[in-house]
Amino acid sequence: xxxxxxxxxxxxxxxxxxxxxxxxxxxxxxxxxxxxxxxxxxxxxxxxxxxxxxxxxxxxxxxxxxxxxxxxxxxxxxxxxxxxxxxxxxxxxxxxxxxxxxxxxxxxxxxxxxxxxxxxxxxxxxxxxxxxxxxxxxxxxxxxxxxxxxxxxxxxxxxxxxxxxxxxxxxxxxxxxxxxxxxxxxxxxxxxxxxxxxxxxxxxxxxxxxxxxxxxxxxxxxxxxxxxxxxxxxxxxxxxxxxxxxxxxxxxxxxxxxxxxxxxxxxxxxxxxxxxxxxxxxxxxxxxxxxxxxxxxxxxxxxxxxxxxxxxxxxxxxxxxxxxxxxxxxxxxxxxxxxxxxxxxxxxxxxxxxxxxxxxxxxxxxxxxxxxxxxxxxxxxxxxxxxxxxxxxxxxxxxxxxxxxxxxxxxxxxxxxxxxxxxxxxxxxxxxxxxxxxxxxxxxxxxxxxxxxxxxxxxxxxxxxxxxxxxxxxxxxxxxxxxxxxxxxxxxxxxxxxxxxxxxxxxxxxxxxxxxxxxxxxxxxxxxxxxxxxxxxxxxxxxxxxxxxxxxxxxxxxxxxxxxxxxxxxxxxxxxxxxxxxxxxxxxxxxxxxxxxxxxxxxxxxxxxxxxxxxxxxxxxxxxxxxxxxxxxxxxxxxxxxxxxxxxxxxxxxxxxxxxxxxxxxxxxxxxxxxxxxxxxxxxxxxxxxxxxxxxxxxxxxxxxxxxxxxxxxxxxxxxxxxxxxxxxxxxxxxxxxxxxxxxxxxxxxxxxxxxxxxxxxxxxxxxxxxxxxxxxxxxxxxxxxxxxxxxxxxxxxxxxxxxxxxxxxxxxxxxxxxxxxxxxxxxxxxxxxxxxxxxxxxxxxxxxxxxxxxxxxxxxxxxxxxxxxxxxxxxxxxxxxxxxxxxxxxxxxxxxxxxxxxxxxxxxxxxxxxxxxxxxxxxxxxxxxxxxxx
Ligand code: AMP
Numbered sequence: 001x002x003x004x005x006x007x008x009x010x011x012x013x014x015x016x017x018x019x020x021x022x023x024x025x026x027x028x029x030x031x032x033x034x035x036x037x038x039x040x041x042x043x044x045x046x047x048x049x050x051x052x053x054x055x056x057x058x059x060x061x062x063x064x065x066x067x068x069x070x071x072x073x074x075x076x077x078x079x080x081x082x083x084x085x086x087x088x089x090x091x092x093x094x095x096x097x098x099x100x101x102x103x104x105x106x107x108x109x110x111x112x113x114x115x116x117x118x119x120x121x122x123x124x125x126x127x128x129x130x131x132x133x134x135x136x137x138x139x140x141x142x143x144x145x146x147x148x149x150x151x152x153x154x155x156x157x158x159x160x161x162x163x164x165x166x167x168x169x170x171x172x173x174x175x176x177x178x179x180x181x182x183x184x185x186x187x188x189x190x191x192x193x194x195x196x197x198x199x200x201x202x203x204x205x206x207x208x209x210x211x212x213x214x215x216x217x218x219x220x221x222x223x224x225x226x227x228x229x230x231x232x233x234x235x236x237x238x239x240x241x242x243x244x245x246x247x248x249x250x251x252x253x254x255x256x257x258x259x260x261x262x263x264x265x266x267x268x269x270x271x272x273x274x275x276x277x278x279x280x281x282x283x284x285x286x287x288x289x290x291x292x293x294x295x296x297x298x299x300x301x302x303x304x305x306x307x308x309x310x311x312x313x314x315x316x317x318x319x320x321x322x323x324x325x326x327x328x329x330x331x332x333x334x335x336x337x338x339x340x341x342x343x344x345x346x347x348x349x350x351x352x353x354x355x356x357x358x359x360x361x362x363x364x365x366x367x368x369x370x371x372x373x374x375x376x377x378x379x380x381x382x383x384x385x386x387x388x389x390x391x392x393x394x395x396x397x398x399x400x401x402x403x404x405x406x407x408x409x410x411x412x413x414x415x416x417x418x419x420x421x422x423x424x425x426x427x428x429x430x431x432x433x434x435x436x437x438x439x440x441x442x443x444x445x446x447x448x449x450x451x452x453x454x455x456x457x458x459x460x461x462x463x464x465x466x467x468x469x470x471x472x473x474x475x476x477x478x479x480x481x482x483x484x485x486x487x488x489x490x491x492x493x494x495x496x497x498x499x500x501x502x503x504x505x506x507x508x509x510x511x512x513x514x515x516x517x518x519x520x521x522x523x524x525x526x527x528x529x530x531x532x533x534x535x536x537x538x539x540x541x542x543x544x545x546x547x548x549x550x551x552x553x554x555x556x557x558x559x560x561x562x563x564x565x566x567x568x569x570x571x572x573x574x575x576x577x578x579x580x581x582x583x584x585x586x587x588x589x590x591x592x593x594x595x596x597x598x599x600x601x602x603x604x605x606x607x608x609x610x611x612x613x614x615x616x617x618x619x620x621x622x623x624x625x626x627x628x629x630x631x632x633x634x635x636x637x638x639x640x641x642x643x644x645x646x647x648x649x650x651x652x653x654x655x656x657x658x659x660x661x662x663x664x665x666x667x668x669x670x671x672x673x674x675x676x677x678x679x680x681x682x683x684x685x686x687x688x689x690x691x692x693x694x695x696x697x698x699x700x701x702x703x704x705x706x707x708x709x710x711x712x713x714x715x716x717x718x719x720x721x722x723x724x725x726x727x728x729x730x731x732x733x734x735x736x737x738x739x740x741x742x743x744x745x746x747x748x749x750x751x752x753x754x755x756x757x758x759x760x761x762x763x764x765x766x767x768x769x770x771x772x773x774x775x776x777x778x779x780x781x782x783x784x785x786x787x788x789x790x791x792x793x794x795x796x797x798x799x800x801x802x803x804x805x806x807x808x809x810x811x812x813x814x815x816x817x818x819x820x821x822x823x824x825x826x827x828x829x830x831x832x833x834x835x836x837x838x839x840x841x842x843x844x845x846x847x848x849x850x851x852x853x854x855x856x857x858x859x860x861x862x863x864x865x866x867x868x869x870x871x872x873x874x875x876x877x878x879x880x881x882x883x884x885x886x887x888x889x890x891x892x893x894x895x896x897x898x899x900x901x902x903x904x905x906x907x908x909x910x911x912x913x914x915x916x917x918x919x920x921x922x923x924x925x926x927x928x929x930x931x932x933x934x935x
Contacts, residue, residue: 025092028177029141036139036148038085090127091138091152095159097121099184100172102163103421104406108453109391110232110425111476122164124156142181144188161191166429168421173413179444183418186436194428201496204427206505207238208484210270210519213509218265222283224463228297230263231457233388234483235430239452240271240352242434243384244314245522247350248307250442254337254530255305256674257316258330259354260323261297262388262456267354272301272316273523277516291706291743294318300708304524311524317670318708320699323359327369327383328663329700332670334380339610339651340530340675346381346445350438354386357451358393361403361411368663370415373447377614377655378667382441385412385449389424390456395469409451417447424454427487455480536676536711539769541747541850547759547766547797549603554795557602558585558595561641569633577627590788593781594625596754599794600761601628601642604679605650609765611642612671613654614664615683615717620656622685622719625782628654650678657682661692665716669700672714672770679765680714687718687732687776688910694736701772702740713770715761720750720776721823722874722911724918731875731910734848737774738884741849746772748849750821752781752803755789756846759799781823786830801852803844804859807833814841814863818902818929819856819889820872821845821881828872831926840930841866848881851888860894867897872929874922876907902929 029036030045037045104119120126134153143150145158163169169192171183196204211234218227230236244255259267268274282296300318304311317333319326334351341348353369360366372378387409393402402408409419418440420433430452437448455477459466467474481489488502512519562581564570570578581598583589591599601611616622619629630639642652657664661684668682684690690697704710718732737748751757757777764773781787805814807829818828818840825844832840843859845852860866871889873880882901889899903925912918 023089025096025141026089029092029139033148036141038088040085087129087133087136088138090129091155092141094124094127094129095141095143095155097127098159098163102159103168103170105164106168106421106423107164107166108168108421108423110423110453111391111455111473111480113473113476142184144181144185146189158188158191161193162188163192165192166423166426167192167433169418170407170409170413170421171418174416174418176416176444179418179440179446182443183436183440186439190432192429192432194432196428196431198496200431201428201491202505203241204238204431205484205487205491205497205502206509207241207270208234208427208487209502209505209509211235211237211266212482212484213506213513214266214269214276214519217510217513218283219462221280225283226295226297226461226463227265228261228263228461229456229458230266230388231482232455232477233263233390233424233452235424235427235452235454236263236354236386236388237266237270238427239386239430239434239450240267241522242431243350243352243438244271244305244312245307246435246438247442248305248309248312250438251309251347252312252350253310253341254313254315254334254349255352256330256334256337256349257314257352257354258319258326259316260319260326260356260359261321262356262390263354264297264299264319267316268299268301270519272314273303273305273518273520274301275516275518276513280516291709292703294707298707300710302526304526305520305522306524307522311527313526313530315674318704318710320695322695322699323356324363324365325662325666325695325699327353327355328365328372328666329670329673331369331372331378331380331383332667333674334383334670335378335667336671336675337530338380339612346379347442349380350441351380351383352386353383354388356393357387357389357391357408358396358402360385360387361405361408362393365663365666367411367414368658368660370412370417370447371660372658372663372667373415375658377653377657378664379445381445383447384437384441385417385447387449387451389451389453391453392456392460392466392470392473394460395466407451409449412447412449415447417449419449419451421451421453424452425483425486427483457482531674531676533676533711536713536768536770539767541744541767541769541771543767543769545763545767547763547799549762549795549797551791551795553606554599554603554791555585555587557606557645558599558791560645561585561598561602562595564630564639564641568630568637568639570630571633573624574627574630577625578630584791587791590790591754591794592625592783592788593754593757593778594621594627596758596789596794597626597761598628598642600758601652601679602645603762604765605642605652606645607650608648609650610675610678611650611652611654611681612668612678613681613683614657614668615681616657616659616685616689618656618681618683619654621782622683623779623782628652661689662696665690665693665696666700668714669696669704669712673704673710673712676711676713676770677765679761681717682714683717683777684719684732686729687720688729690716690718690732691736697737697740702745705745705771706743711770712772713764715764715773715775717775717777719779721779721781722918722922723780724915724922725911726913727909727911731879732776733879733910734776734875734881735879735884738849738881741884744771744850746774746849747847748774748776749799749847750776751799751846752778752822752825752844753787753789753793755793755796756799756803758789758794759797762797763799776822778823781826784823784826786826799846800855801845801847802855802859803846804862805841805843809838809841811841811862812865813839814866816840816868816870816934817860817863817866817893818842818870818872819845820929821848822874824872824874824926827922827926828929832930835930837930848885851885851892853888853892856892860892867894868900868934869893869897870900870902870929870932872925873903874925876904876910877901878906879910900933902932 215229301316334349337349422433491497492499584591672680720732
């Protein structure tokens with residue numbers, strides 16, 4: 001129907017623009033079944049369908065838009081009769097209201113203490129309907145009940161059951177009609193009611209018995225010990241076991257879980273199959289751990305779990321006490337496993353993240369992971385997000401204190417995830433919601449949320465007194481029966497399982513605990529996990545490794561990475577960079593930073609390994625040096641020379657990240673703790689942005705191996721250097737990383753030449769040690785005329801932790817040695833040459849941690865007359881390496897020598913804001929280093 005005709009028709013129709021939504025609903029019904037609407041409406045819609053060559057769905061959206069427009073304009077019309085049509089529309093309106101808002105009347109709170117607003121849309125009178133019309137037959141529109149029409153009373157009952165029972169489904173915020181219809185089909189066709197067999201019900205009861213039994217056992221055996229009991233949220237156990245079993249049935253091979261402390265011991269024992277005797281030993285303080293270890297409710301675990309589809313490998317991620325931060329770690333780990341299995345859809349590995357109700361609403365990293373969920377670099381085919389919603393955040397129980405939204409899960413709407421709220425005291429509803437959620441994730445490859453509304457039987461931990469802050473809630477909880485008791489009673493009442501039989505199951509579980517036996521029937525020893533970490537265990541940073549690379553090979557790779565199809569038109573500055581690279585490949589020019597770095601990636605992928613780089617400008621490089629992605633100026637297509645080396649090469653992936661630091665870094669940590677091979681890099685746009693990810697450095701990167709024995713070979717590039725650009729972006733806060741260094745936990749490097757960056761990146765892959773590598777990477781050095789290297793230097797393959805003097809000085813004449821790292825080296829060198837000083841040697845420390853004491857001592861030994869040692873840095877005295885590395889400098893310089901500081905004075909800000917002042921300060925520190933107190 002032409003636009004004008006439609007408007008004319010609408011203006012003469014029975015309904016005002018404000019009723020557009022109902023007409024839309026009618027139209028949707030008509031599309032599904034033309035006879036589901038009255039003759040009059042069908043005639044109108046029949047005309048719409050006759051637009052030649054346009055699909056019905058397109059017509060539909062045109063019509064919808066028209067209706068919406070009219071609704072907005074609030075076009076006024078006169079209603080002229082057709083009472084039956086009007087009633088029919090009201091009924092459709094009622095159905096719609098339940099779909100939108102039924103969850104607000106759903107029976108979700110096991111304690112029955114939620115105070116909820118009255119929802120008028122769910123009242124018959126609001127739609128001009130009444131119980132007296134219950135016997136009238138109406139068309140049901142798209143209500144997925146398998147019949148075209150029903151009595152109003154039955155429609156009403158169906159809606160109440162479907163949307164206001166133990167499952168409150170929120171999904172009408174989803175714009176995809178397909179997804180909405182899918183969810184409606186799943187829920188409405190069974191009226192949100194589970195129909196489980198006796199065996200399935202018994203299984204659910206056994207899981208509840210396990211959940212309850214373990215907590216009671218621990219409570220009795222270790223009274224007062226912190227265990228962060230699951231009690232109240234017991235249905236988590238049947239939920240997780242259902243997720244794993246069903247995922248396995250559908251072909252999933254691995255499941256990675258992340259959760260905070262609440263209920264974790266229960267998940268470890270009753271889902272993952274950790275032997276309870278091991279847990280009891282931990283309670284008793286018996287440990288067999290190397291490193292610092294961690295408390296039991298932060299421990300991860302790995303096992304296999306048998307399902308009808310075969311064994312599924314389970315990995316519960318180790319977790320610090322920062323609640324939500326583990327989520328991107330889990331998702332990164334899943335991405336690594338998917339990449340390894342060459343599965344880009346997400347079918348083979350499933351992430352499950354378990355959240356707290358206050359934390360999911362309160363912590364920003366949750367938003368970041370939702371935002372990442374469909375982005376190219378991070379997608380994993382959807383995450384199952386479970387909220388253990390015990391309605392108390394630590395001691396805060398008033399929702400108005402913990403969030404600004406009705407539900408704690410509202411954040412999930414930003415990615416249009418469906419949210420299934422479910423009453424934790426109805427375990428069958430929990431399992432049904434779980435099945436729907438998993439099938440949704442597997443069908444649409446998107447995130448989905450299960451909000452398990454429950455309670456916390458005890459305080460925050462077992463030593464806490466919850467009545468102090470939640471008196472009414474805890475009075476209620478005191479007399480509230482456990483989920484196990486309620487379900488056992490239900491099964492008894494419906495004659496599925498007698499109370500005597502339930503009791504036997506309780507006793508059996510208790511016996512397993514007494515005997516210290518695994519409580520999970522489906523537990524299997526690990527065979528399914530697909531990566532062997534043993535070659536990477538037990539190595540140190542100074543291990544020998546085969547580092548050389550064949551020069552001919554290197555030259556040919558250099559040519560390959562400088563080539564691109566002729567028709568791929570480059571932007572002029574980029575073309576100049578590539579023209580230069582061609583000259584470098586031909587040996588006509590020394591290599592600059594960008595070329596050496598790309599060549600490192602080329603040599604790694606050439607050996608069949610993966611390179612993965614993410615960061616805010618990773619493809620181009622913040623400072624325009626990398627250009628691993630070439631953008632065609634004619635059609636915006638992209639070409640990556642590093643992806644086009646040979647058919648046997650490893651994957652090269654570079655992604656401009658979402659604008660986040662904490663979640664993306666945690667993701668890459670997760671990736672590298674699940675994948676020991678290849679090179680994985682996160683690059684901060686500017687080094688100081690790393691402070692937005694501080695928790696990842698503190699809680700995972702620097703301490704994960706010590707706490708949990710988990711190796712991680714992540715490389716982190718942090719642009720750092722004092723270029724007069726002000727307090728922001730000058731400093732990557734080197735001091736913070738050095739302060740975190742101990743036990744050889746990670747490496748902190750400051751490479752100063754292209755050959756060094758090449759060999760540093762290769763070393764991270766070729767050497768079998770897997771430890772994080774923090775790099776202060778340069779800015780102006782990327783184009784510094786002295787910061788160049790030959791192909792031969794690259795082929796040598798050695799990363800020099802220390803670089804001694806490069807000018808030919810008479811070693812006996814040297815009385816002062818200046819030590820430094822990074823860009824200031826070139827300023828010192830140029831100034832010394834200018835000063836024509838022959839008695840000062842300049843030594844670069846290219847690895848500040850682990851400190852290369854022996855190598856440095858070897859360099860110092862060349863200067864028998866040097867007793868005057870200076871550490872020169874660009875950073876203020878309270879920052880940079882001075883305070884954190886001073887003890888290393890002192891223990892390395894010869895006995896009887898002096899150590900002097902040359903650098904900026906201590907300062908609260910990392911750098912000054914004025915270029916002129918910067919230049920003055922910089923010159924002063926260089927002069928100081930070369931001449932201060934000089935005899
Ligand atoms: P997962 O696939 O994470 O369950 O790991 C299976 C097994 O591989 C673990 O039980 C560890 O023995 C080993 N493993 C996994 N990740 C690491 C890691 N980052 N460092 C050392 N060993 C690991």
